[in-house]
Amino acid sequence: MKLGLIGYPIAHSLSPWIHNQLLDRHEMTGAYQLYECETDRFANKVEEIKAENINGFNVTVPYKEQVLPYLDELDEAARFLGAVNTVKVVNGRLIGYNTDGIGYVASLVDRYADAVDRSKRVLILGSGGAARGIFHAIVKQGVGKIDLANRTIEKAQKLIDDFAAHSVSEALSLQEAEDNLAQYDLIIQTTSVGMAPNQEQTPISLSGITKDTIVSDIVYRPMKTDFLKEAEEKGARLHYGHGMLLHQAIYAFQIWTGKSTDASVMMEAFEHKLKGV
Structure with missing residues (x-):
């Protein structure tokens, strides 16, 4: 080969x-x-x-x-x-x-079998290529509520519009997402925030999450980003990017x-x- x-x-x-x-x-x-x-x-x-x-x-x-x-x-x-x-x-x-989206979902379900089903409420941070692939794959799992938060709400809305026939979703600002974290079962960080040389940055504060929320970060270097460290401090379940x-x-x-x-x-x-x- x-x-x-x-x-x-x-x-x-x-x-x-x-x-x-x-x-x-x-x-x-x-x-x-x-x-x-x-x-x-x-x-x-x-x-x-x-x-x-x-x-x-x-x-x-x-x-x-x-x-x-x-x-x-x-x-x-x-x-x-x-x-x-x-x-x-x-x-x-x-x-x-x-294979990005299906790879993501496979890694998520491999770690948490209960991560995706119709009853779950999902928040995706970012609306770039990775977010698009993950959104597509999660929609195909039958998850009905998948919101997107982005610095530019219009970009998040554009992605949602492409999936309008398949999902009930809302485009949010990062601040709106931060203010409403308690309603989500799964939070997925898809941006490059947290990668070198900006390893100490996080896209939002996780102070409002509920215990046992699954918090996922697709950044894999470092393996445990500051975003995941904060999630761990709040009692969340972690899913790593690698x-x-x-x-x-x-x-x-x-x-x-x-x-x-x-x-x-x-x-x-x-x-x-x-x-x-």
């Missing part, structure tokens, strides 16, 4: 570690490599990768939308979301998929190879890798 990742910058990506572990676990020969390229070389890089007879590749920022014109086919999620993170090459044809990273990779690997993997058998080693152990 010949696999890889295209994006910029990606020098410190954990994807090679994850996928080479998956290849070893399934006793498959091959390798996963990085194809880092700046924006002005993206079109050429896609052609170069295709010419290498690659079996599949992942796509990360800033190219998840930019890659669309180079693909021959999209699956339902990728078409609806307008973004691709996984490409399978079949007889020279490039087929695009998006679970999404591992599960979406496992789904991508399954698309390429047909091989399924139990994430739990890799989680401990992956956490040690993240911690530098």
Whole structure:
């Protein structure tokens, strides 16, 4: 198998570690490599990768939308979301998929079996690509109440409007969300707030949450963000971002190879890798 990742910058990506572990676990020969390229070389890089007879590749920022014109086919999620993170090459044809949302939900349910059902009330912080993918995947789980809070309410409303036929949702300011946290069972932080170099920042205060609320942060470096630390102090149940990273990779690997993997058998080693152990 010949696999890889295209994006910029990606020098410190954990994807090679994850996928080479998956290849070893399934006793498959091959390798996963990085194809880092700046924006002005993206079109050429896609052609170069295709010419290498690659079996599949992942796509990360800033190219998840930019890659669309180079693909021959999209699956339902990728078409609806307008973004691709996984490409399978079949007889020279490039087929695009998006495993971010389903990877997120799988990681969430893997940790808390009761996390998503029709009775749950969900708040998503942010309205970018990650929020869109997660919103889509949670809607498909049958969750009826999913609100979005964003610095720009109009952007949150635009995302909600795209899902109008599937969910009862409200667009909120961050302050409005902060003032009404007690009504939510699950709070999902999808922005880059909390990542280096802004590790001490949080998008909102969690002073109003109720005990046992599930608080999720898709940031995985650091593993326990200040947002999650505050949630822990309030008695919340925590969901860490690295679970999404591992599960979406496992789904991508399954698309390429047909091989399924139990994430739990890799989680401990992956956490040690993240911690530098």
